[in-house]
Amino acid sequence: MTQKWEKHEGNEGTLTFTVPSEDFEKGLDEAFKKVSKDVSLPGFRKGKIPRKMFESRFGVESLYQDALDFVLPDAYRKAIDAEDINPIDQPEIDIEEIERGKDVVLTAKIQIEPEVKLGEYKGLKVDELDTEVTDEDVENEINAMLESHSDMVIKEDGEIENGDLVKFDFDGYVDGEAFDGGKAEDYELEIGSGNFIPGFEEGMLGLKVDDEKDVLVTFPEDYHAEHLAGKEATFKVKVHSIKAKEVPELDEELLKELDKDVSSVEELRESVLKDLQAEKETARDNKLREDLIMLASDNSEVDIPEVMVKNETDRMVQEFSQNLAQQGLNFEMYQQFSGQDEKALREQMKDDARKRVKTNLTLKQIAIDENFEVTDEELNAEAEKMATQFNMSVEDIKRTLGDLSMLKDDLRLQKVVSLLVDSREQ
Known part of the structure; x- marks a missing residue:
């Protein structure tokens, strides 16, 4: 040959x-x-x-x-x-x-992949997140823990307030005409969640069970459904039920539910403080890496072929569909309540897809310029780490991954990220 x-x-x-x-x-x-x-x-x-x-x-x-x-x-x-x-x-x-x-x-x-002209990628300067945990942070976290154990209690005569879970019918009209996706029965919504068009949830405040109201809203100018963008709409609403959160008191029994390893409120505070500190440090490290990668990418020059943007958009749509499935939804259901079809979703993702492609090409070129290689020892060590993490044998991990080329690429990019972090201006 x-x-x-x-x-x-x-x-x-x-x-x-x-x-x-x-x-x-x-x-x-x-x-x-x-x-x-x-x-x-x-x-x-x-x-x-x-x-x-x-x-x-x-x-x-x-x-x-x-x-x-x-x-x-x-x-x-x-x-x-x-x-x-x-x-x-x-x-x-x-x-x-x-x-x-x-x-x-x-x-x-x-x-083929385009050539990348690298800019500065060593000695970069980025702002780092503050990792201080305040007493207010601890109190807010404990309150959130208590709220997660709340019961939803039916409000017989009370009015709708932020945080209430409301079941209602709605029927939307623009210019006197009904529109697709603008009607539902027995729909449940947490008021104040921001899941509906701006102004809709505010328009529900104060209503009681069996109340009916015309809620007037205006679709945002950048709304994903172009035929509705900037349009005034009327939603005819009828309330069926209202449930409010009943937050429990922090007693000894609930204390054990929140954290089985503590025996007092003070110990719970210390445990929460420790967890929040670890979360903030992880968030700081993640943001530091993300910011350095983005800055290195911004400093590079590359002419990105549209086919690479399309392929990356395909992957992003697939990831989005998988995330929906994990929530028990499918794309048809998402389209119904969002009013956004796949074409609009792809257009929305296009800029992020282009950034992803440029970032990946930049990191790959840095690895080439720095002559980063992955040894068999490093590859085996990572396979052993994954085997422990997933409770599998090393042989099963290797069989699952195939020729290990993707794992090798990941390890090479990890070296690039470590270089960006270690060489940054501090």
């Missing part, structure tokens, strides 16, 4: 490569097995036609495309590995020469 890479202007190039004649012959064998199953001739049962008779009747050329389908993926992978090419999209492959008994010659037009 031979191959030749010719780089063109921009992020494109042409890869010329061959499929050895013996490999192509194996592909012809596989192609005949596949095609002959559906071929019938007088005197022969379907799938039993002799190879020579098939080729005499239909020509060996009729097998070429199926043969290529068998051999091309492996030949293409070997060719790009040999030339150390990193394609970012499916190639456009053309057949230059194809004849039985000879090497098949193919060309592939390939888009």
